[in-house]
Amino acid sequence: MSSTPSSQQKINSSNHVTAGTLRINEKSYFDKLKAKHKNVQSKITDISKTYYCQTGILTPFDLFEHALYIILHLSNEGETAVIDACRQLPKLKSSLIQSNPNCRLETTLGIGYSKTREWLARANIPFPKSFIEFQRKEGPTGKTMPSTGGDLLLHIRSNRKDLCFEIGRRFYQSIPDTCIAQLDDTFGYAYMSSKTNGLSQDFIGFEDGNENPNGNEQRAKAALIGKEEDEMIHVGGSFALTQKWKDNLIKWNGIPQDEQEAVVGRTKGEDSKKIRPKQRTSHVARTDLKENGVDIKVVRQSLPYGDLKEHGLFFISYASDTKKHEKQLDSMVGMDDNIYDRIMDFSTPITGNYWFIPSLNVLEKIFQ
Numbered sequence: 001m002s003s004t005p006s007s008q009q010k011i012n013s014s015n016h017v018t019a020g021t022l023r024i025n026e027k028s029y030f031d032k033l034k035a036k037h038k039n040v041q042s043k044i045t046d047i048s049k050t051y052y053c054q055t056g057i058l059t060p061f062d063l064f065e066h067a068l069y070i071i072l073h074l075s076n077e078g079e080t081a082v083i084d085a086c087r088q089l090p091k092l093k094s095s096l097i098q099s100n101p102n103c104r105l106e107t108t109l110g111i112g113y114s115k116t117r118e119w120l121a122r123a124n125i126p127f128p129k130s131f132i133e134f135q136r137k138e139g140p141t142g143k144t145m146p147s148t149g150g151d152l153l154l155h156i157r158s159n160r161k162d163l164c165f166e167i168g169r170r171f172y173q174s175i176p177d178t179c180i181a182q183l184d185d186t187f188g189y190a191y192m193s194s195k196t197n198g199l200s201q202d203f204i205g206f207e208d209g210n211e212n213p214n215g216n217e218q219r220a221k222a223a224l225i226g227k228e229e230d231e232m233i234h235v236g237g238s239f240a241l242t243q244k245w246k247d248n249l250i251k252w253n254g255i256p257q258d259e260q261e262a263v264v265g266r267t268k269g270e271d272s273k274k275i276r277p278k279q280r281t282s283h284v285a286r287t288d289l290k291e292n293g294v295d296i297k298v299v300r301q302s303l304p305y306g307d308l309k310e311h312g313l314f315f316i317s318y319a320s321d322t323k324k325h326e327k328q329l330d331s332m333v334g335m336d337d338n339i340y341d342r343i344m345d346f347s348t349p350i351t352g353n354y355w356f357i358p359s360l361n362v363l364e365k366i367f368q
Ligand code: HEM
Pocket: 202, 204, 206, 207, 208, 209, 210, 211, 212, 241, 243, 245, 264, 266, 283, 284, 287, 288, 298, 313, 315, 325, 328, 329, 343, 347, 348
């Protein structure tokens, strides 16, 4: 969250870390990755400075096998302690990284709708143009998505579960109990990762993230607020959607593979391909959308979560504009055309919220 006087100039700079820097597509993927990891943490910090964004948004998720998603609902008490905990977060992260050489650890902080209004107004910062509050969705199809709110999101990513826990614990315990009305914490973990591209599968047995924008430039375009979209202070900021989906794997595993592939809209396996022509009920057809002829792109960072009884996908994705997520969710519940995403026959969203993800500039101003 630290700033330099030349940070805004850096946004305009074309000297970006190149697309291939962090992605390796070879058989011995994990060995190569291990060797490269020595420098990964500093490269990630470079990306963040280049785009003036929080570090966890753009980095490919195959570098992080673990995540912890912390959602806090705040009470109306002791806000100073909450702000202090957020202010201390970069220091906390640095000290853990220093005492655990070669680890990778990223934190991204998001703010819910009403706290964004309050905290930005107090710091005299304009409200981000495209930020809207997450409303419960109910399509004409009968498919629904709940809105469960939240004031603070801490998205922690690491190659080590213990570090996710440790930073999460220290952050959480630095806030007095009286300030917290509710805690929702969920560990995510990579599942059956591909040996060739490192992508985790969902529990439904498909690689997740194939169609994520590739390379920093494309990812930044999809996920970060740009100069043309909002005030300069918001450039490098983002908007996140979180939804915890609960899978019914008994039902899912009861249908044949060709039907599963039709539901997702892709073939299963390492060389997964999109199925053409698209079936209008498939997940890919419901989410691969265009706005005025231009592809809607977001950066998904979801991971599976859960235990034997309750499990599914912790969906999290970052977008330059909240309307992108809104359009995708409306399409999934069939808001406009009465056709829903068939993935909803096998998995159900049990939480949902939109988050404002401040740029480094904004973070510094609200927590100074
Ligand atoms: C249970 C929940 C979900 C599961 C299991 C799931 C799984 C998948 C899978 C397997 C793919 C194909 C591979 C890939 O490109 O990553 C995919 C693609 C995609 N998903 Fe999801 N997804 C879920 C929820 C969502 C939600 C809530 C959204 C958006 C709000 C979303 C947006 C997308 C997008 C944009 C793509 C890429 C489509 C394309 O360009 O081909 N997904 N998802």
